[in-house]
Amino acid sequence: MTVTGRQAQPLGAAAGLTEDDLLAMYRLVALARAVDERMWVLNRAGRIPFVISGQGHEGAQVGIAWPLQKGHDWIAPFYRSIATCLTFGMSPRDIMTAQYATASDPSSGGRQMPGHYGSHEHNLVSVSSPVATQILHAVGIALAAKIRKTGQVAMAIMGEGSSNQGDVHEALNFAAIHKLPFIFVVENNGYAISVPAEKELSVKDVALRASGYGMPGVVVDGTDVIACYEAAKEAVERARAGGGPTLIEAKVTRLTAHSSDDQQTKYRSAEELAEQKGLDPLPKFREALVAAGVLTAEREAALTAELKQIVDDATDYAETQPDPDPATAMQWVYAESWPSEEPPAWSPHPSAGGPSGGGSGGH
Amino acid sequence: MPTRTFIEAIRDGLAEEMRRDEAVIVLGEDVGKKGGVFLATDGLWGEFGDDRVIDTPLTESMIVGASIGAAVNGLRPIAEIQFADFIHPAFNQLVSEAARMRYRSNNGYGVPMVVRAPYGGGVHGALYHSQSVEAFFTHVPGLKVVIPSTPFDAKGLLKTSIRDEDPVLFFEHKKMYRSVRGNVPEDDYTVPLGKAQVTHPGTRVTVVAYGLMAHYALEAADRVEEDGISVEVVDVRTLRPLDKATILESVRKTGKCLVVYEDNRFGGYGAEICAMVAEEAFDFLDGPVSRVAGPEVPGVPYNHALEDWFMVDPEKIAAGIRKLAAY
Numbered sequence: 031m032t033v034t035g036r037q038a039q040p041l042g043a044a045a046g047l048t049e050d051d052l053l054a055m056y057r058l059v060a061l062a063r064a065v066d067e068r069m070w071v072l073n074r075a076g077r078i079p080f081v082i083s084g085q086g087h088e089g090a091q092v093g094i095a096w097p098l099q100k101g102h103d104w105i106a107p108f109y110r111s112i113a114t115c116l117t118f119g120m121s122p123r124d125i126m127t128a129q130y131a132t133a134s135d136p137s138s139g140g141r142q143m144p145g146h147y148g149s150h151e152h153n154l155v156s157v158s159s160p161v162a163t164q165i166l167h168a169v170g171i172a173l174a175a176k177i178r179k180t181g182q183v184a185m186a187i188m189g190e191g192s193s194n195q196g197d198v199h200e201a202l203n204f205a206a207i208h209k210l211p212f213i214f215v216v217e218n219n220g221y222a223i224s225v226p227a228e229k230e231l232s233v234k235d236v237a238l239r240a241s242g243y244g245m246p247g248v249v250v251d252g253t254d255v256i257a258c259y260e261a262a263k264e265a266v267e268r269a270r271a272g273g274g275p276t277l278i279e280a281k282v283t284r285l286t287a288h289s290s291d292d293q294q295t296k297y298r299s300a301e302e303l304a305e306q307k308g309l310d311p312l313p314k315f316r317e318a319l320v321a322a323g324v325l326t327a328e329r330e331a332a333l334t335a336e337l338k339q340i341v342d343d344a345t346d347y348a349e350t351q352p353d354p355d356p357a358t359a360m361q362w363v364y365a366e367s368w369p370s371e372e373p374p375a376w377s378p379h380p381s382a383g384g385p386s387g388g389g390s391g392g393h
Numbered sequence: 394m395p396t397r398t399f400i401e402a403i404r405d406g407l408a409e410e411m412r413r414d415e416a417v418i419v420l421g422e423d424v425g426k427k428g429g430v431f432l433a434t435d436g437l438w439g440e441f442g443d444d445r446v447i448d449t450p451l452t453e454s455m456i457v458g459a460s461i462g463a464a465v466n467g468l469r470p471i472a473e474i475q476f477a478d479f480i481h482p483a484f485n486q487l488v489s490e491a492a493r494m495r496y497r498s499n500n501g502y503g504v505p506m507v508v509r510a511p512y513g514g515g516v517h518g519a520l521y522h523s524q525s526v527e528a529f530f531t532h533v534p535g536l537k538v539v540i541p542s543t544p545f546d547a548k549g550l551l552k553t554s555i556r557d558e559d560p561v562l563f564f565e566h567k568k569m570y571r572s573v574r575g576n577v578p579e580d581d582y583t584v585p586l587g588k589a590q591v592t593h594p595g596t597r598v599t600v601v602a603y604g605l606m607a608h609y610a611l612e613a614a615d616r617v618e619e620d621g622i623s624v625e626v627v628d629v630r631t632l633r634p635l636d637k638a639t640i641l642e643s644v645r646k647t648g649k650c651l652v653v654y655e656d657n658r659f660g661g662y663g664a665e666i667c668a669m670v671a672e673e674a675f676d677f678l679d680g681p682v683s684r685v686a687g688p689e690v691p692g693v694p695y696n697h698a699l700e701d702w703f704m705v706d707p708e709k710i711a712a713g714i715r716k717l718a719a720y
Contacts, residue, residue, distance in 0.1 A: 104466065139499030148498055155465060156498035160489045166455055167490070170462020170470075177418065177444050178467055196482075200455035207450070362500040363534045364634075365558035 062113035089311025090280035093258025109145035132351035162195035191222025209274035252280030402544035421473030477512035492535030520692030549584030595625035613710035
């Protein structure tokens, strides 16, 4: 994104974004980063057992989710989708209670590992750990939207590593055959845990594969929030108008290790890690907004203070939320309580009910 | 009351539910114009059209995975897997996704979906058109597993499964499709999930079976009756949730329990019934809880002599009953 290249037009105006939009988008990118950074602090302090991070992906996530209609359209997210979930309506408290696996965690009530976000209230589909399965759920949601004529668009998001799974092929083929209102987003950070893209993909861009399904494939700079928005807006409009699915590949950088249990210096050089700092979407977006006069010093100071307060609140809230009661662990295997079958014999572990240290590692 | 074949009862159940509730759709391979390779969906495409009767590519994982999504967004999909043998590419979607969606979202999402699949041998289907796959799925909390044995139950249980809020695997023994007939009411009726049925009352040996084996158990009961052995047959009907009470009540009366299943013996579904009886009716038993099941080969062989060798049949069951009764 070059500010000077946009002539006399205000930043984002060509894309239909107002100054308020830009500030709200920047706030979400910065908020996701602040929540994410706090998660790592809490992990290193021994408060939460596991972190899987979205740092480096936030610009693409906010830009791409922005044109969707909250509470109407659908997203099947993945484990780095913190900014996506915040953009789609989840709160920092929602994200933080997932890290602590509290009873009040709206994603799963403390049943899933952190990073497995979902919210029925916000049309965010519950996600599992076997990667890429969620693409078929989003395709099925799009199928239902088409049959029921709801006007909804469904989006599935994953990394380029996951995009190699067979479910992706089956999903894209079906979505294209039926011109479903579906968008497939690949956040390509160049690594599937430790395996670099050249060992995962026979082509440079995942988006090239779209042509094999007869759908548009778009590559977008994932550090350019406005460009991501524009790509997604076009795809959303196409989907809603009955024009079928789109594949959007956002080139991003993974600023952290794969997870808190990974040591990326083992497979990424110091030089590479230093270089990628320049691909951080947060300072890039900030500089563009400052240069355009949108993010004033006054606004930035207020935002910084607000974000600190929000993250502190979310942390304090999650710290004090109770663990789920083991007496509830048999609930919601089925909609009814074990119909016609006696609940299987089960008794609490002797240590259940004692202090769990905020979720003791084994989740 | 009209007489219907097993597959006609299934077709009636599908059509009636699709008329009753427009959220019900059918998808699978060849389910449209052709009406399915066994014709279970014959006529549905003509009546309900492209939107509600969907011919899919050969993609079992997609058939189940997209059904999960469609269920999440307000539909009630009935997915047909052409043969149970081909369900394995969808294993991840069934076990990791459909079964766990409600639990992992703490009741945020449910998956009201039925997966129908023809299973079973005895039809010259060989290794890949004869499998019994129920044990893979009865192992998984969150899934319900139904195997009807009569046209009446097939229609009634199918309707209940379609109206259920959770994923149901509905396995239909393909040898029964046209060989089994029975009375089926034309009106709307349902058969509850989780209820076994005593299909032949008796006093000396309880035989527990499902699907085609429930019929063979009845034939075996008739054969040993000539030897003076009174057999009570329990048709399980719903494998999960399991109606323990009906089985235990019968075993506590007879004191002897023989479990019959077509799948190979080791780790089969019937092993769970044996364990349950051993644990919960021990004081009433006066013989070993026993099984008649398939041999330990990885599939049903094709040649008729080999297939006959593989298949559990009424005579093998009768032999098992005589052995147990003499104990």
